[in-house]
Amino acid sequence: MNPTLRTALRGATLPALVLGAWWAVFHFGWTDTKLFVPPSEVWDTAVRLTANGYLWTSLQASLGRFLAGFVIGAVTGTAVGTALGLSRLFEKVVAPSLHTVKQVSLLAWIPLISVWFGLGDPAKIAFLSLAAFFPVALNTFEGIRSVPRELIEVARVFAFSRTQLLRRVVLPAALPSIFTGIYLGLLYAWLATLGAEYLLTSGSGIGNLLTDGREHFWMDQVLLGVVIVGLVGFVINLVATRLEARSLAWRGKSTAQF
């Protein structure tokens, strides 16, 4: 059997078992709880909500703000992290504040953000950017700062210009760490998407689909939401790992496996 397929099958074992158990619990009538529904009902709901477009609208809204927030956070994060890594002065001025601000729980920003930006998309995107910003900024900074001094000396021996040093030594050496930051940024942004939709309840999204389901006690819709959140997270993880493995083939291994 081809090794990729074998790995994929091994990874699928546990979810398959859980699904089987879930099905069995209802099929053999081991419970009559109203707090849980059989998988078939979740599937029916999925089909129904896909047909009437509700699922697609929600997913689109969530993914749209996830991407917008992530891009804003990652771009500013990379810029700030690079500036911190390259300029001692900038580091001295900015790092202590950044250090302090990052200790503030992301959720503590919600009241402030909702006052400033309301409960709509701008507020959610601001919150997402913040979630993506910190891991990207700090890992970029860390990556640039930990470029081995030995390699910088090699660059000096061969009379590299500052641009050559940055492009040919600092950037490639910092890249693994920058990737870790981006990877974490993606993850946090997706988690924050749900958080934002849950706490800033206006508009549509997967988070709203979940809230909606809970309020009407539609457990099938809640469970469907959970499954979709998990699937999107899985795809994000897959894309990030692939991207990293391709860009950093020279290391012969990937580190972005949390």
Added chain:
Amino acid sequence: MAHAGTLEIRNLHKQYQVKGEPLPVLQDISLSIRPGEFVSIVGTSGCGKSTLLRLVIGLEADYKGEILLDGKRIVGTSLDRGIVFQEHRLFPWLDVRHNVAIGLLNAPGTEASKAKAVQEHIDLVGLKGFETAYPHQLSGGMSQRVAIARALVNRPEVLLLDEPFGALDALTRGHLQAELERIWRTEGITAILVTHDVEEAVYLGDRVVVMQPRPGRIKRIVDVPLPRTRDRGTAKFAAIKDDVLGEFGEAPRPALVSLPPAPRALADWHFAW
């Protein structure tokens, strides 16, 4: 063949500041190296031999005295001086060919002539066929060969070697010493080898400079008037080696010097959720 440089070191003094106290590292070093000569420098750790090499390559500054290459005072690093470090220091994201080509990044010449020089030097160090291998795929000895090719590719006047084989196993080391001698003769350049291996120093050097620590200074310079390629098994070789080893008889024990710790980066952040 490259132009071989004449290196002249006159009354060189160097000191570091450790906790506000001056710590002399090198004291009154004077050494004249003829073009094409191979000079070995031996000494125990802490005798400043690596610092001496870092001064000559231009990675350290702030010294008293003079370091002249072909009569001109050296300023900073330059392509006319090449170096091989104890660690290979290859760029892990570049394959062998591109690692060697790094040496030519700022050298004059067309792309074609550079590509030719790179290939010649890969062949010179015996790595033909490994052009597209990455450092993590190479053994320690092979990596050090790449480092030698990288140091030589822009045809420096002086090649500096800072314990280049120190981290290799004995068999590989012996093999690379013979290779280094062959390469040095092919290129005809001036070479300075820093080592703590007396046999290596005698095998390769026209002269062996013995240094002693605290502060680092030259204790004695031993001529090695043996024909090349040298045979480690002869009585003459053994006699010179014993002569050099004799200089280490009453070396005092080095005291531990603690350097100030490096500034800590934002390494330990935690994400507050």
